Amino acid sequence: MRLNILEYSKLLAEHNISIIYSGPLWAEGIDGMAEFLQKRLDMDDMSLNVSQAVFSVFVEQMNNMLMYSAEKEKREHSETGAVETSTGVFVLGSCDKSYYVQTGNVIKNSSIELLKERIDFLNTLDKKELRQFYKEQMKAENDNPESRGAGLGLTEIARRATSKIEYEFTPYGEGLSYFTMYVTV
Secondary structure, three states, rough: OOOOOOHHHHHHHHHOOOEEEEEEEEEHOOOOOOOHHHHHHHHHHHHHHHHHHHHHHHHHHHHHHHHHOOOOEEEEEOOEEEEEEEEEEEEEEEEOEEEEEEEEEEEOOOOOHHHHHHHHHHHHOOHHHHHHHHHHHHHHOOOOOOOOOOOOOHHHHHHHHOOEEEEEEEEOOOOOOEEEEEEOO
């Protein structure tokens, strides 16, 4: 089936979507997307603080998708050998003089409760409390048995966001759900 790209273009412009990506994610690929995003942010002529916040949220969300996506695949690459990829969706857009970063990926249902608790807790904190919590987290051991990092990603996202983190879990089947996160910067 062939789709009309002009219709897509109009739809993206209607919703002020600057960048959209859907597909496999791997560390080096994220580096390339980060470079592209940085150049795009530079072209948008936004303040350095906003640009840095958008970029930081992008990096954290992409790393979360890379590490925690339940859709993983080993791919052979002629130059680098086997590469593990995750699958996800990334959207950057603008709305009411703010930017938003939205991501989506499949996760295990066993991760839902912990994610809800963490995000809901972070959403109760103001900026000063988030700064303090971040400092405390840096000193503490990560208590998440499924975590592959320092456990600071969601806190960093909350620190950079200008409103509460929005999220949704949609049943995906066989012990999986589709996790969508929406962050305004």
